[in-house]
Amino acid sequence: xxxxxxxxxxxxxxxxxxxxxxxxxxxxxxxxxxxxxxxxxxxxxxxxxxxxxxxxxxxxxxxxxxxxxxxxxxxxxxxxxxxxxxxxxxxxxxxxxxxxxxxxxxxxxxxxxxxxxxxxxxxxxxxxxxxxxxxxxxxxxxxxxxxxxxxxxxxx
Amino acid sequence: xxxxxxxxxxxxxxxxxxxxxxxxxxxxxxxxxxxxxxxxxxxxxxxxxxxxxxxxxxxxxxxxxxxxxxxxxxxxxxxxxxxxxxxxxxxxxxxxxxxxxxxxxxxxxxxxxxxxxxxxxxxxxxxxxxxxxxxxxxxxxxxxxxxxxxxxxxxxxxxxxxxxxxxxxxxxxxxxxxxxxxxxxxxxxxxxxxxxxxxxxxxxxxxxxxxxxxxxxxxxxxxxxxxxxxxxxxxxxxxxxxxxxxxxxxxxxxxxxxxxxxxxxxxxxxxxxxxxxxxxxxxxxxxxxxxxxxxxxxxxxxx
Ligand SMILES: [Zn+2]
Numbered sequence: 001x002x003x004x005x006x007x008x009x010x011x012x013x014x015x016x017x018x019x020x021x022x023x024x025x026x027x028x029x030x031x032x033x034x035x036x037x038x039x040x041x042x043x044x045x046x047x048x049x050x051x052x053x054x055x056x057x058x059x060x061x062x063x064x065x066x067x068x069x070x071x072x073x074x075x076x077x078x079x080x081x082x083x084x085x086x087x088x089x090x091x092x093x094x095x096x097x098x099x100x101x102x103x104x105x106x107x108x109x110x111x112x113x114x115x116x117x118x119x120x121x122x123x124x125x126x127x128x129x130x131x132x133x134x135x136x137x138x139x140x141x142x143x144x145x146x147x148x149x150x151x152x153x154x155x156x
Numbered sequence: 157x158x159x160x161x162x163x164x165x166x167x168x169x170x171x172x173x174x175x176x177x178x179x180x181x182x183x184x185x186x187x188x189x190x191x192x193x194x195x196x197x198x199x200x201x202x203x204x205x206x207x208x209x210x211x212x213x214x215x216x217x218x219x220x221x222x223x224x225x226x227x228x229x230x231x232x233x234x235x236x237x238x239x240x241x242x243x244x245x246x247x248x249x250x251x252x253x254x255x256x257x258x259x260x261x262x263x264x265x266x267x268x269x270x271x272x273x274x275x276x277x278x279x280x281x282x283x284x285x286x287x288x289x290x291x292x293x294x295x296x297x298x299x300x301x302x303x304x305x306x307x308x309x310x311x312x313x314x315x316x317x318x319x320x321x322x323x324x325x326x327x328x329x330x331x332x333x334x335x336x337x338x339x340x341x342x343x344x345x346x347x348x349x350x351x352x353x354x355x356x357x358x359x360x361x362x363x364x365x366x367x368x369x370x371x372x373x374x375x376x377x378x379x380x381x382x383x384x385x386x387x388x389x390x391x392x393x394x395x396x397x398x399x400x401x402x403x404x405x406x407x408x409x410x411x412x413x414x415x416x417x418x419x420x421x422x423x424x425x426x427x428x429x430x431x432x433x434x435x436x437x438x439x440x441x442x443x444x445x446x447x448x449x450x451x452x453x454x455x456x457x458x459x
Contacts, residue, residue: 113262115261117259117260117261117281117282118260118261118262119258119260119261119262119263119265119266119280120262120266122260123240123241123266124239125241141262142262142265143261143262143263143265143266144261144262144280144281144283145164145261145262145283145284146261146283147348
């Protein structure tokens with residue numbers, strides 16, 4: 001079997017009829033993506049694969065959710081941890097639309113403020129950041145006004 | 157109508173700055189005005205700051221308001237583990253306005269979100285202390301007749317000094333300011349603020365020596381160099397006596413020059429400067445009462 005045919009076969013085995021395929025998730029972020037999107041709380045059929053070879057990411061993960069389509073603001077929540085994720089919208093086994101995630105202007109929850117003296121790290125408060133730079137990511141805390149850089153960023 | 161708060165100096169527009177300045181002038185003329193009669197103001201000091209608290213409480217008293225609150229959190233329910241959220245919820249039911257000081261950064265912004273009544277930030281950790289900035293601006297306006305074209309020298313701890321950061325942001329809203337930063341290597345103005353000035357096309361210069369360059373200054377803003385800011389105590393020993401303003405250094409300075417300091421000072425302004433007419437830091441502190449009366453009136457829509 002040629003490489004190309006193998007690929008096609010693999011795709012066929014795990015294909016879904018209707019729903020969304022989220023590809024190019026960094027393998028280490030798979031479970032965070034599942035939590036952020038609330039996929040652990042819905043009853044749709046979900047299959048996922050992880051530690052798949054990927055040239056770009058090293059190891060990637062993929063999630064296929066049947067009968068579910070995401071709103072932009074829903075999917076943009078994963079931008080901080082899976083900035084290169086690609087979405088395939090499937091209808092009747094066909095990819096009808098491809099989408100990429102975009103880092104939103106404001107980010108609520110998800111990330112922690114790096115400042116240990118910030119109120120959000122001392123009391124139960126949802127964090128809120130203004131995105132002041134997208135590449136590299138820099139987040140300005142709505143509360144303490146300090147800037148959390150990409151390399152200081154911790155996902156809650 | 158949406159309630160007003162004062163949390164960060166950046167919350168106010170240039171027009172609001174000018175309105176506060178105008179009102180502060182009115183209160184300086186006539187400090188006792190019963191605008192807060194029948195109103196209760198909560199003064200919540202989760203960490204002690206006698207100077208700021210007395211200034212606020214004087215302002216509230218001169219406006220005829222009643223004060224409730226605490227002077228540090230050791231005597232309050234906070235010590236028993238009550239969350240800031242719950243303290244603010246409770247107090248905002250009692251009072252018509254809240255003045256608060258808290259050691260955690262962002263606490264004031266959060267309190268304003270929780271509270272149904274206006275909140276004035278009297279300092280949240282190393283973050284913001286906007287009423288200090290407004291009283292600094294009032295002091296500049298009063299002594300220079302303008303906030304435009306000011307050459308401002310900032311001296312000492314420019315890294316952690318929140319007062320200099322806020323003053324820099326506020327004065328950048330006015331015409332043609334020039335900033336000169338004099339600080340030791342370890343305590344230089346953070347890049348974030350230099351970038352802010354650069355983006356606005358505002359000129360700034362950095363110096364390590366505190367010398368006759370101050371002859372250009374309209375304002376010298378002195379700050380304390382604190383020992384605990386230094387990772388290496390030897391570094392502190394090296395610089396602790398370098399950034400001290402002495403009277404003989406003022407000989408060739410401009411006649412309109414005024415020296416400001418947020419107080420308390422330790423040794424960074426020699427006492428021989430106090431008698432010089434260019435020393436303004438004690439009057440500056442008094443201006444704080446008028447400015448805070450103005451801020452309260454503005455926030456509470458009393459004028
Ligand atoms: Zn923060």
